[in-house]
Amino acid sequence: MVASFILIPGxxxxxxxxxxxxxxxxxxxxxxxLLQVAPSDMEQLGLTAGDTVRLTSDFGQAxxxxxxxxxxxxxxxxxxxxxxxxxxxxMGGDTHGSGMPTSKGLDVTLxxx
Amino acid sequence: xxxxxxxxxxxxxNQVEHKVVQDATCTFCGCVCDDIDLHVEGDKIxxxxxxxxLGNSWFLNHEIDHRPxxxxxxxxxxxxxxxxxxxxxxxxxxxxxxxxxxxxxSESQRVAVSIADWIDGTVDTTTSVCHGPxxxxxxxxxxxxxxxxxxxxxxxxxxxxxSNPAESxxxxxxxxxxxxxxxxxxxxxxxRTAVIVDVxxxxxxxxxxxxxxxxxxxxxxxxxxxxxxxxxxxxDAEQVLADTGYPLDKWQDLMDRMxxxxxxxxxxxxxxxxxxxxxxxxxxxxxxxxxxxxHTRFVCKPNRGHGNVTGADNVVAWRTGYxxxxxxxxxxxxxxxxxxxxxxxxxxxxxxxxxxxxxDPMGNFSQPAREHLKSIPYIxxxxxxxxxxxxxxxAFTVATYGINxxxxxxxxxxxxxxxxxxxxxxxxxxLELLTNIExxxxxLKKQQANCNKHRPSLxxx
Numbered sequence: 121m122v123a124s125f126i127l128i129p130g131x132x133x134x135x136x137x138x139x140x141x142x143x144x145x146x147x148x149x150x151x152x153x154l155l156q157v158a159p160s161d162m163e164q165l166g167l168t169a170g171d172t173v174r175l176t177s178d179f180g181q182a183x184x185x186x187x188x189x190x191x192x193x194x195x196x197x198x199x200x201x202x203x204x205x206x207x208x209x210x211m212g213g214d215t216h217g218s219g220m221p222t223s224k225g226l227d228v229t230l231x232x233x
Numbered sequence: 234x235x236x237x238x239x240x241x242x243x244x245x246x247n248q249v250e251h252k253v254v255q256d257a258t259c260t261f262c263g264c265v266c267d268d269i270d271l272h273v274e275g276d277k278i279x280x281x282x283x284x285x286x287l288g289n290s291w292f293l294n295h296e297i298d299h300r301p302x303x304x305x306x307x308x309x310x311x312x313x314x315x316x317x318x319x320x321x322x323x324x325x326x327x328x329x330x331x332x333x334x335x336x337x338x339s340e341s342q343r344v345a346v347s348i349a350d351w352i353d354g355t356v357d358t359t360t361s362v363c364h365g366p367x368x369x370x371x372x373x374x375x376x377x378x379x380x381x382x383x384x385x386x387x388x389x390x391x392x393x394x395x396s397n398p399a400e401s402x403x404x405x406x407x408x409x410x411x412x413x414x415x416x417x418x419x420x421x422x423x424x425r426t427a428v429i430v431d432v433x434x435x436x437x438x439x440x441x442x443x444x445x446x447x448x449x450x451x452x453x454x455x456x457x458x459x460x461x462x463x464x465x466x467x468x469d470a471e472q473v474l475a476d477t478g479y480p481l482d483k484w485q486d487l488m489d490r491m492x493x494x495x496x497x498x499x500x501x502x503x504x505x506x507x508x509x510x511x512x513x514x515x516x517x518x519x520x521x522x523x524x525x526x527x528h529t530r531f532v533c534k535p536n537r538g539h540g541n542v543t544g545a546d547n548v549v550a551w552r553t554g555y556x557x558x559x560x561x562x563x564x565x566x567x568x569x570x571x572x573x574x575x576x577x578x579x580x581x582x583x584x585x586x587x588x589x590x591x592x593d594p595m596g597n598f599s600q601p602a603r604e605h606l607k608s609i610p611y612i613x614x615x616x617x618x619x620x621x622x623x624x625x626x627x628a629f630t631v632a633t634y635g636i637n638x639x640x641x642x643x644x645x646x647x648x649x650x651x652x653x654x655x656x657x658x659x660x661x662x663x664l665e666l667l668t669n670i671e672x673x674x675x676x677l678k679k680q681q682a683n684c685n686k687h688r689p690s691l692x693x694x
Contacts, residue, residue, distance in 0.1 A: 126449045128433065130503075131401040131538075136261070137290035143596060143619050180600055193434050198449060200433065203597060205620075213581075213601035216511070218369065219361035219558050219574030221599050223507040225432075225450045 123165060127175065127199045127226040129207035152204025156189040160196045165232060174231040175199075179212040183233065199228070249275040257653045259284055260336065260540030260635040261291040263645035264402050264409070273655045278636070285403035292655075295633045298616060302660045304628040312661055315627045319588065319612040320673035322626060324681065326586035328562075329354035332575040333592030334549075335363075335542035337614075338640025338652065341663040342541070342548040345590055348671050351678055353562045355584070358545035359592050360557040361574040364535045366506040368546065368556045369570055370515035377522050379498070379532045380646045386415035387530075390494030392428040394518060395452060395504020396536045399436035405536070406440055410500065417495075426490060430455065431504060443487065448478030453510045455479065456517035462488040463524045497531040503538075537645035540635070544643035579605045587611035588670075590663060591634075595620035612670075614663055629666055632658035640664070 138148025155175070157167060167173070169187045184206050194200055201207050203223075210228060211221045254271040259281075271292060272280035281292040303315035310318075323329050331349045334342050335358055342358075349356035360368060384391070391410050398405035406412055411427055418424040429441040430452075438444045447455045454476040461468055462485055470481040477484070491497055499522055505514040518533060525531035537543050546556040553559045555568035558575075571577055575594065578584045579602035586609055595603055596619060606624070613625035622628040632638045637658035641649050 128449070130433075131397065133286050133400045133403065136287045136401070137294075140261070140287075140290040140294040142294075142617050143593070191434075195433075195446070198432065205596065208597050208603070209600055211599040213576070213599040215571055215574065215577050215580075217571030218511045219357075219365045219570035219576060220506060220511055221362070221576055221580075222509055222511075223362070224504065225508045 121165065122229050122231045123161075125161075125197060125199045125228055125230050127177075127201065127207070127210065127228045128224050129201050129203050129226075130224070132202045135202040135204070148204070151202045153184055153206055154201070155184045155186045155206075156194060156200040157186050158194040158196045158198065159188045162186070162188045165230075167232065172233045174233055175206075175210060175228045176231070177210040177212075177226050177228045180209040182206045182209045199230070254653055254655050257281075257292075257655060258635055258642065258650055259288040259291060260642055260652070261287045262402050262540060263537030263543060264404055265540060265642055265644040265650050266404055266408060267650050271655045276656045276658075278655055287403055292636065295616065295636045297658055298630055298660070300618070300630050302630050304622075304625075304630075306626060312629070312666070315612075315629060316666065316669045316673060319627045319670050320677055322586050322610045322612060323348065323352050323354070323588060323670070324674050324677035326352065326354070326584075328578075328583055328585050330575060330578050330584040330587040331356045331590070332587060332594065333359060333590040333614075334545045335359040335539035336591035336634065337541065337663045338634050338638065338642065339541065339544040339548050339649070340640045341590070341634075341667055342545055343552065344664065344667040344671055345588075346549055346552040348588070348667065348674055349559070350561050351671065351674050353564070355558075355560045355562075355573050355575075355578055356549060356553075357559070357573065357575040357578070358542065358549060358557045359539060360542055360546055361570065362576055362597070363503065363538055363542060364506055364515075365557055365570060365574065366512035367501070367515040367535045369512040370519050373512075374516050374519040374523065376519060377526060377532050378534060378646075380648060381409040381534075381644065383496075383532075384498050384534075385409050385413045387417050387496040388415075388498045389418060389424055390426050390428070390491060390497035392430065392491075392497070392499040393437060393441075393536075394430040394456075394499055394501045395506075395508070395514075396500055396502025397431070397433075397435040397437045398500070398536060399440065401502070401538065402536060405500075410498070411440060426494070428487065443490075445479055445483070445487065448476075450509050451477045452505050452508060452514045453517050455484075456514070456521050458484050459488055459491075460517070460521050460524055463492075463521065463528065491525060491531070492528045494529055494531075497525060497529065499531070499533040500536045501533060502536045534646060541642040543645050543647055544641070544649075547643050547647060576602050579603075585609055588614075589621055589625070590614045590667075593619040593621045595624055614666065616660070630660050631666065632660045632662045634663070638662045638664070
């Protein structure tokens with residue numbers, strides 16, 4: 121099953137702590153390799169925490185385990201992931217003359233593996 | 234100059250010194266809190282009073298790294314060998330890029346810009362992938378601004394747009410913007426109205442009186458709606474809801490409150506700059522702030538991420554006239570985001586060498602940019618091992634600014650703050666290395682100039 125979403129990469133305090141501990145350590149690796157999905161989308165897609173999905177954007181692809189977002193933090197149709205290798209793989213190189221690649225609000229498809 | 238340690242940790246353990254460093258400065262985020270009391274045992278910080286979760290993690294996880302101070306092609310080397318190799322790479326390059334600089338002292342930033350000048354290179358900072366679009370917007374619209382002290386003492390209306398300080402700047406609310414009792418706000422939080430505008434109901438939204446949840450990628454439309462309402466222009470309610478995902482009557486209520494405020498401030502984050510629209514989003518916010526001054530006092534500030542990213546803007550600007558993305562190949566500075574910004578220079582495969590100081594583009598740049606960086610010789614400075622140091626031709630393990638190294642950093646409101654280090658590191662500082670690389674680069678460029686006297690140059694005579 122493939123569904124379309126908008127992906128919002130962003131900061132989390134756990135990711136920040138992970139940078140201080142070291143980017144190859146568990147805290148950073150776990151935080152940046154975990155996709156948050158709205159509980160209603162989890163239910164609709166039949167996903168449970170720990171299931172792996174494949175995200176595909178116009179620029180790249182990444183496989184990542186999912187977890188339900190806390191409470192009402194995410195509206196349906198939106199995904200969240202902490203900045204890191206996964207979010208970078210889905211970004212394009214073009215900055216549209218700004219120096220900044222479009223790094224938030226990425227159109228992605230989600231495929232359950 | 235320091236050489237590759239290795240330190241004898243047992244010897245150090247036997248001579249543990251206990252001390253308290255008062256009013257130390259945390260350089261993890263742009264808040265640059267300078268009221269931290271550090272309890273230090275030898276070369277380890279065991280407690281950081283008043284630090285937030287990120288500050289605690291910053292101070293308690295920067296012990297001495299017992300790796301060599303220098304690696305060349307992945308093998309341990311003397312620092313002097315690393316400096317020579319780094320200088321050779323930079324001096325021989327046709328299109329060198331110097332990038333990063335947001336987690337080092339302003340003294341180091343100053344020398345890095347000098348090196349870029351000597352090698353006819355491009356110098357860019359992490360601002361370009363942070364608030365670079367806001368930097369462009371400042372030039373187009375201007376910035377009505379103030380210090381965080383003014384916010385603390387005066388702001389009775391505090392808006393955060395596309396920013397989640399509860400996660401990224403945990404002491405922002407308590408030290409500067411929401412909780413403090415100020416000169417004109419004797420009751421602190423009770424005297425302020427807090428608004429969060431975001432696409433997600435973030436942890437910060439819990440602290441707000443009003444949460445404005447807009448549609449993804451509709452920041453520009455939301456800001457333009459407020460600009461229209463500030464000028465009493467009638468809007469179509471259905472259209473506003475369709476464009477922003479938030480009803481017109483609630484936008485109107487927000488605008489009424491903004492007009493009634495005595496001193497309003499809008500802090501904005503990368504929800505604006507990283508989303509489609511980028512500098513146009515920031516321009517809309519700056520223009521709204523300007524418009525609000527017809528009704529009351531209103532200011533805005535970008536919430537800056539890294540500890541001295543604001544310093545990078547300041548130093549690059551006072552050295553070249555431009556804040557980031559500066560090219561020196563003609564012998565004078567040229568500024569053009571999209572052309573001379575690191576992400577573009579790498580993704581287009583233009584740079585043939587690079588020096589990365591205190592940042593991790595191999596960890597957070599786009600795939601084409603990362604692929605190209607991996608293919609060219611580059612020098613990396615970092616206190617810790619990162620994806621960028623792992624792929625570098627020369628990797629320096631450096632002392633950590635603010636913990637081992639003194640110097641100056643700029644808070645997010647452009648206020649310079651001194652650093653009070655806790656203990657010394659056996660590793661060299663960025664400043665020491667950059668100064669030595671600059672000296673050697675100048676020697677090499679002088680030799681090249683003597684050899685190339687009759688060859689054409691891009692530099693004006």
